Amino acid sequence: DQQVKQNSPSLSVQEGRISILNCDYTNSMFDYFLWYKKYPAEGPTFLISISSIKDKNEDGRFTVFLNKSAKHLSLHIVPSQPGDSAVYFCAATLGNDYKLSFGAGTTVTVRA
Amino acid sequence: NAGVTQTPKFQVLKTGQSMTLQCAQDMNHNSMYWYRQDPGMGLRLIYYSASEGTTDKGEVPNGYNVSRLNKREFSLRLESAAPSQTSVYFCASSEVWGDTQYFGPGTRLTVL
Numbered sequence: 001d002q003q004v005k006q007n008s009p010s011l012s013v014q015e016g017r018i019s020i021l022n023c024d025y026t027n028s029m030f031d032y033f034l035w036y037k038k039y040p041a042e043g044p045t046f047l048i049s050i051s052s053i054k055d056k057n058e059d060g061r062f063t064v065f066l067n068k069s070a071k072h073l074s075l076h077i078v079p080s081q082p083g084d085s086a087v088y089f090c091a092a093t094l095g096n097d098y099k100l101s102f103g104a105g106t107t108v109t110v111r112a
Numbered sequence: 113n114a115g116v117t118q119t120p121k122f123q124v125l126k127t128g129q130s131m132t133l134q135c136a137q138d139m140n141h142n143s144m145y146w147y148r149q150d151p152g153m154g155l156r157l158i159y160y161s162a163s164e165g166t167t168d169k170g171e172v173p174n175g176y177n178v179s180r181l182n183k184r185e186f187s188l189r190l191e192s193a194a195p196s197q198t199s200v201y202f203c204a205s206s207e208v209w210g211d212t213q214y215f216g217p218g219t220r221l222t223v224l
Contacts, residue, residue, distance in 0.1 A: 002153070002154070004154070036215075043204070043216050045215065046214075089154060098209055098210035099157055099170060102154035105154060
């Protein structure tokens with residue numbers, strides 16, 4: 001049973017607008033969350049992360065928000081650029097386990 | 113720096129055939145991982161090697177074996193391939209166990 005869920009398989013957004021990607025998790029013991037970005041024919045690359053002791057982490061155009069009570073996190077990309085068109089995976093780890101549990105991914109398409 | 117390299121890029125096998133997927137990293141990382149990615153499932157951990165000389169099962173180890181040949185190389189073997197093992201396989205490495213993982217470009221395997 002998947003413990004990390006990305007319920008939107010795809011998202012289309014206009015260039016310059018905000019992209020909001022959502023991720024839900026079921027295991028309340030998860031304490032570290034990551035977003036990976038993947039282009040076709042390439043491996044995933046690390047984008048941004050957040051610890052469960054925080055509710056927001058920002059890195060340039062990318063911000064991740066964590067709502068522990070709702071077991072929900074989101075990734076905001078502002079402004080969206082054509083190079084942001086990719087598959088985005090949400091992942092979570094548990095204490096000292098460190099094994100990543102991934103969501104199924106959301107394909108983002110940024111329209112010119 | 114090539115990062116994480118995987119060979120082959122593509123492979124087609126018949127049911128019952130065996131093969132080994134190769135992975136090498138040139139970042140002097142201690143930990144290495146094998147994942148499979150299936151549609152709608154995200155990435156799932158098959159096996160990992162937290163440090164040279166150790167290997168452990170991940171979420172979906174059945175039907176696979178691994179060898180940490182040295183610090184650089186971590187191979188994944190399918191002894192008797194089955195159609196259920198049709199997938200894209202990613203190798204990853206991290207400086208230490210629990211650190212950010214860097215992924216290779218993947219091997220697309222089809223088992224007929």
